[in-house]
Amino acid sequence: MNKLFVVTRGDLPPGAIAAQSVHAGFAFAHEHQFEWRTWLLGSNNIVLLSVPDEPALLELAQRAQTAGVSVSLNREPDFGNSLTAIAIGPAGRKLVSS
Numbered sequence: 001m002n003k004l005f006v007v008t009r010g011d012l013p014p015g016a017i018a019a020q021s022v023h024a025g026f027a028f029a030h031e032h033q034f035e036w037r038t039w040l041l042g043s044n045n046i047v048l049l050s051v052p053d054e055p056a057l058l059e060l061a062q063r064a065q066t067a068g069v070s071v072s073l074n075r076e077p078d079f080g081n082s083l084t085a086i087a088i089g090p091a092g093r094k095l096v097s098s
Contacts, residue, residue: 002090028087
């Protein structure tokens with residue numbers, strides 16, 4: 001079953017985590033339209049995860065990019081343009097399984 005993985009920073013307030021998760025999902029839909037549509041029509045399962053902070057989120061995003069996995073990054077102007085959330089395509093399952 002294909003899943004979309006949305007990963008946020010755990011050091012953000014709960015409301016911000018929710019909003020940034022949505023932003024990352026929309027960014028993925030915009031940047032990876034075919035993969036997003038395949039996921040949406042095929043399984044529509046989403047997994048919400050968190051990492052401790054921005055450096056950990058950036059490291060995960062870089063691992064996804066290096067592995068050739070579709071990833072979208074969300075930077076939030078209200079948080080100093082820091083990286084707040086990423087969305088990783090279904091091929092990234094192994095990157096987030098631990």
